[in-house]
Structures are given as structure tokens and as C-alpha cells.
Amino acid sequence: MTRPSPGYECFRRWTQSYGDVYTFWLGSTPYVMLCSYDIIKETFIRDGDTYVDKIQQPFQEKFRGGSYGVVETNGAMWRDHRRFALHQLRDFGLGKDLMQEKILIEVGEMFKQFDATQGAEQDVPKVFDVAVANVINQVIFGYRFDGEKEAEFKRLKEIMDFQEKNFNNFKTILAVFIPGLGRILPGPTIDELLDSYKTTFYTFFDARIEEHRAKIDFDSIESQDYAEAYLKEQKKRESTGDSTSFCDKQLSNMCLDLWLAGLMTTTTTLSWAISYVLNDLKVLEKVHEEMDRVIGSDRLITTGDKSQLPYMSAVVNECQRCANILPINLMHATTQDTIIKGYHLPKGTGVIAQISTLMLDEKIFPEPYKFNPDRFIDEGGKLRKVEQLVPFSIGKRQCLGEGLARMELFLFLSNFFNRYQMSPSSEGPPNIDKSKDFGILPRRFSAVLRKRS
Ligand code: HEM
Structure with a gap:
């Protein structure tokens, strides 16, 4: 392979050596890496339809039982379900006050937890994890993990920790993309890992879906959550003879995609912030x-205070830039033959908008590894818009939950900082060195909080 092994710095160096378009081979599959804002804009934005597909990975279909969900699907399946999910997120209050109210309830609950142990060392990310899980679970299934539901979250968290531990290393990624090699590497095989992971998650989602099915009122116009809205749409389509586009398997897989994409990205960013x-x-x-x-x-x-808090917004921007939670963005594929910088790419070629390299571009962000929120403040003290800050990616597949994530990051962080003075635990500040990581893991640490007077 290469030295240093693939990760932030390696991709940055390759861009310096080979330019903003080069090919990266994962196993026997070539991926064309696009590493400057200009080239990503020229392709993913100006010619978005050509770059909209995803490379179909055999292990995904095996895991999901077919081509399902929104993160990995293409064509009508992807388009229909992306549109439907975005529509539901809007209906549940994004852009209105409803979603904000839900998040602020979690802020209040979080305060109760932190207040109860202020002055002592406490596990800060753990409290944020529950708060974010409550928000996404409200959106998908309409309830929080309180009272008797707390045990449910504990079980799910165990599975996520399992995923974190087992899937975020270069060996496992190699095993996914080069199955032959995977079989001779020490430790459990990918099939064994995926099997135990999959059973627990689908069992959870399918049980929640059945509970919804048992109590749903198909005559009510308003839906309380995504699962209810989906079941209504499914019935509507079935009545017109379409029993495939909104099938049961797709519902479990949509819940999986929204749940995982909505939770792990946000909690990881918060813990790094x-x-x-x-x-x-x-x-x-x-x-x-x-x-x-x-x-x-x-x-x-x-969110009404946001425009008056430019420094706070700059802190959120810089946290997202430095957290840079996807060293390699998701892999896309060309939908037709195309040409990039004179290179011919046949239909189906793997292409990656390399946003992590972009957010470490020293021409745009001098001293790119330095945490410096002031880089987002202009001479007049206002928030500076920097196009190259693209943590949610670019183009037709840009993050579906961006609006929700932005609201959560601002509300959780600004309220947390306004209420508490914070100092490191006796172990010192958390480790922020990412040089040895291929994937990015949430930070685990304790800190001492004291209410500000
Ligand atoms: C800080 C938080 C988040 C970050 C940094 C983030 C980042 C991203 C990125 C980089 C992509 C890949 C886009 C591409 O293929 O080019 C993505 C896709 C996606 N995200 Fe997020 N995300 C976050 C939060 C969320 C939330 C809260 C949700 C759920 C409500 C969500 C749902 C999705 C989905 C479903 C996709 C796939 C979209 C598609 O293929 O059409 N994300 N996200």
C-alpha cells in the first residue's frame, strides 16, 4: 500500500504530489479523487446528474437483503425516498419552531444531568449521545428514551460501540473491499461482524415499525413521525397497485440509514467540538x-439569536472543519461516460469528492491543523462565509439531514457554553491527534463543569 497509510495527511500529500485529480485504488476498484473546490464545483455541482450514483458494494446488498435505503441506492428508489424523507423532515418542523422545541427539550434534560454532578469529573459525551439519540428517535419513531425506554437506548448504544470498535480501522475497510484478503486477516470475518450487527439493529427497527402498524390511524392527516408517514404513503401507493416502491424492507432500511447517519455524525462532531x-x-x-x-x-x-453570535457560529464552523469526520467521503459513481481534465471516465467509474482534503487546504485555511475559529471572522467582526467549508458535502447527494444537524450543533453547543464554565479532568484535555486514525472515532473524556453565575 502506501506510506503514510491512507488518512487525512496522506490524501493531502497525494494532492500536493499528483494534483487535484488522481486515482486511488481500493482493492481492484479505482476511485477518482477530486480534491479542489474548483474541480468539485465543476463536476458535482455544475454536472450533478453525472455524479449522482453510488457504487454498489456487494457487502451492502448482503447486509440489507437487497438494494434498499437511501445512502446506497440509485435511480428512482433513491430519488423517491430522498424526496420523501426531506419532505417529512420539513413537515416535522425544520424551518419552523417545532424541531427547535424538540431540541431545546433535550437541552433542558441535558442541563439537569450536568447540574446534578457539577464540580465533579463527568462523562460529557455520554450525556450528549442520549440527547442526540432522543432527537433522531423522536423524528423517526416519535418518542424519547426516558423511563422504561432507557434500557432500549443502552442496548442500541452497545451495538454502536461495537460498530465503532470493529469497523473503524483500515484492516476492516480492506477486508470489505478485498474480501479474499479479509478471510486471511486475523480476527472475525466481515460476514461474522455484519451478521451480529445486523440482527440487533433490524430487530429493533422492525419491532418499532410493528408497534406503529398496530396503532396507526390511517384516516388522520397529520403524522407524528417518519414511520407513521411512511406507512400511510405505503397504503396510498398499494391502493394504486404499487406494492414495491414503499415496501416493508425499504422502511427498515430507511430507519437504519436515518438513525445511523443522524446519530453518529452528530455525536462524533459534538464530542470533537x-x-x-x-x-x-x-x-x-x-x-x-x-x-x-x-x-x-x-x-x-x-436560532433567532444566531445572527447576533458570530463568534459562536465561527466556533461551530471551525469545530466542523477540524473534526472533519469523513477522511474519505462516500463513494459515488458516474451515470454516463464523462471527461474530467482531459481524462475519459467510462460510465460507472468510482468518483469521490474529497471534502476532507478541501477542508485542510492550506491556501484557504492557513495552518490547517490549528484550531482557530477567528479564521471565520472578518475585519468587521462579522461571520465570514467560506465556500470551501463543506462538511455536509456538495451536489445532489449532499447530506439529507444538514438542516437538522446544523440546528442541533448550534443549539446544543451554544446553550452548553452559555451555561457552563468547563475545565479538563485530572487526566488533562482530551487527545485531539488524528494522525494515526483512518476512520474517525468520537472522543471519550471527562471534564469538570460549573454553572456560570
Ligand atoms: C454533523 C452532522 C452531519 C454531517 C457532518 C453529515 C455529513 C454527511 C456527508 C458528508 C454525507 C455524504 C454526501 C455525499 O454522498 O456526497 C452525508 C449523507 C447523508 N446524511 Fe449526513 N451528516 C450529518 C448529519 C446527518 C443527520 C442528522 C442526518 C439524518 C437526519 C443525516 C442523514 C444523511 C443521509 C440519509 C445521507 C445520504 C444522502 C443521499 O445519499 O442522498 N446526516 N452526510
């Missing part, structure tokens, strides 16, 4: 100075 700030407490001082000047109390901060 707090880790960066714990490593540079001067940033927290500046946040507090802005909060005291603009908010001046412990009232809940809402």
Missing part, C-alpha cells in the same frame, strides 16, 4: 464574552 475547546480554553473565554454581551442571562439560546 468540546474536545477542541477544552484544548484551547481561550476560545471558551471569547465565547463567554460574546454570550455575556449579547444574551446576558441563562435563558435558552434559540
Whole structure:
């Protein structure tokens, strides 16, 4: 393979050596990496339809029982379900106050947990994990993990920890893409890993779906959550003779995609965000100075305050840039023959918009590994818009949950910082070195919180 092994710095160096378009081979499959904003704009934005497909990975179909969900599907299946999910997210209150209300309830619950143990070292990411899980589970299944449901979350968390532990290393990625090699590597095979992971998740989703089916009122117009809206749409389509496009298997797989994409990305970003700030407490001082000047109390901060809090927004931007949670973005495929910079790419060629390299481009972000929110503040003290900040990717497959994620990051972080003074635990600030990681894992750490007066 290569030295250093594939990861942020390796992709950055390859871009410096080979230019902003080069080929990266995973097993026997070539992927064309697009590594500058100009080339990504020229392809994924200006010619979006040509880059919209996903490479079909055999292990995905095996895992899902066919081509299902929204993250891995192509054509009408992908288009229909992406549109439907976006529509439901809007109906549940994105852009209105409803979603914000749900998130602020979680902020309040989170405060109760942190307040109860203030002054002592506490596991901060653990509390954020539950808060974010409650938000996405409300969207999909309409309830929070409180009271007797707490055990449910504990079980799901165990599976996610299992996934984190077993799937975020280069050996496993190699085994996925080069199955022959996977069979001779030590440890459990990919099939064994996927089997245990899959059974638990689908069992959870299918049980929730059956509960919905048992109590659904098909005559009610409003739906409380995604699963209810889906079952109604399924019935509507079946009545017109279409029994395939909104089938049961697709519902389980949509729940899986929304749940996993909605939870792990956001919790990982939040844990990195707090880790960066714990490593540079001067940033927290500046946040507090802005909060005291603009908010001046412990009232809940809402999205209505955002335009008055440019430094806070710059902190969120810089946390997303540095967290840079996908060292390799998801793999796309060309839908037709095309030409990039004079190179001919036949239909079906793997193409990757390399957003992690873009967010570490030193021409745009000098000293790219330095955590520096001020890079997003202009001379007039206002928030500076930087096109190259693309943590949610670009083009027709751009993150489906971007609106929800942005709202969660701003509301969770701004309210958390406004309420607490924070200091590292006796172990010191969390480790923020990513140089040895291929995948990116959430940070696990404790910190001491004290309510600000
Ligand atoms: C900080 C949080 C998040 C980050 C950084 C993030 C980032 C991304 C990225 C980079 C992609 C790949 C786009 C591409 O293929 O080019 C993606 C896709 C996706 N994300 Fe997110 N995401 C976040 C939160 C969420 C949330 C909250 C949801 C769910 C509500 C979600 C659902 C999805 C889905 C379903 C896709 C696949 C879209 C498609 O293929 O059409 N994400 N996300």
C-alpha cells in the first residue's frame, strides 16, 4: 500500500504530489479523487446528474437483503425516498419552531444531568449521545428514551460501540473491499461482524415499525413521525397497485440509514467540538464574552439569536472543519461516460469528492491543523462565509439531514457554553491527534463543569 497509510495527511500529500485529480485504488476498484473546490464545483455541482450514483458494494446488498435505503441506492428508489424523507423532515418542523422545541427539550434534560454532578469529573459525551439519540428517535419513531425506554437506548448504544470498535480501522475497510484478503486477516470475518450487527439493529427497527402498524390511524392527516408517514404513503401507493416502491424492507432500511447517519455524525462532531475547546480554553473565554454581551442571562439560546453570535457560529464552523469526520467521503459513481481534465471516465467509474482534503487546504485555511475559529471572522467582526467549508458535502447527494444537524450543533453547543464554565479532568484535555486514525472515532473524556453565575 502506501506510506503514510491512507488518512487525512496522506490524501493531502497525494494532492500536493499528483494534483487535484488522481486515482486511488481500493482493492481492484479505482476511485477518482477530486480534491479542489474548483474541480468539485465543476463536476458535482455544475454536472450533478453525472455524479449522482453510488457504487454498489456487494457487502451492502448482503447486509440489507437487497438494494434498499437511501445512502446506497440509485435511480428512482433513491430519488423517491430522498424526496420523501426531506419532505417529512420539513413537515416535522425544520424551518419552523417545532424541531427547535424538540431540541431545546433535550437541552433542558441535558442541563439537569450536568447540574446534578457539577464540580465533579463527568462523562460529557455520554450525556450528549442520549440527547442526540432522543432527537433522531423522536423524528423517526416519535418518542424519547426516558423511563422504561432507557434500557432500549443502552442496548442500541452497545451495538454502536461495537460498530465503532470493529469497523473503524483500515484492516476492516480492506477486508470489505478485498474480501479474499479479509478471510486471511486475523480476527472475525466481515460476514461474522455484519451478521451480529445486523440482527440487533433490524430487530429493533422492525419491532418499532410493528408497534406503529398496530396503532396507526390511517384516516388522520397529520403524522407524528417518519414511520407513521411512511406507512400511510405505503397504503396510498398499494391502493394504486404499487406494492414495491414503499415496501416493508425499504422502511427498515430507511430507519437504519436515518438513525445511523443522524446519530453518529452528530455525536462524533459534538464530542470533537468540546474536545477542541477544552484544548484551547481561550476560545471558551471569547465565547463567554460574546454570550455575556449579547444574551446576558441563562435563558435558552434559540436560532433567532444566531445572527447576533458570530463568534459562536465561527466556533461551530471551525469545530466542523477540524473534526472533519469523513477522511474519505462516500463513494459515488458516474451515470454516463464523462471527461474530467482531459481524462475519459467510462460510465460507472468510482468518483469521490474529497471534502476532507478541501477542508485542510492550506491556501484557504492557513495552518490547517490549528484550531482557530477567528479564521471565520472578518475585519468587521462579522461571520465570514467560506465556500470551501463543506462538511455536509456538495451536489445532489449532499447530506439529507444538514438542516437538522446544523440546528442541533448550534443549539446544543451554544446553550452548553452559555451555561457552563468547563475545565479538563485530572487526566488533562482530551487527545485531539488524528494522525494515526483512518476512520474517525468520537472522543471519550471527562471534564469538570460549573454553572456560570
Ligand atoms: C454533523 C452532522 C452531519 C454531517 C457532518 C453529515 C455529513 C454527511 C456527508 C458528508 C454525507 C455524504 C454526501 C455525499 O454522498 O456526497 C452525508 C449523507 C447523508 N446524511 Fe449526513 N451528516 C450529518 C448529519 C446527518 C443527520 C442528522 C442526518 C439524518 C437526519 C443525516 C442523514 C444523511 C443521509 C440519509 C445521507 C445520504 C444522502 C443521499 O445519499 O442522498 N446526516 N452526510
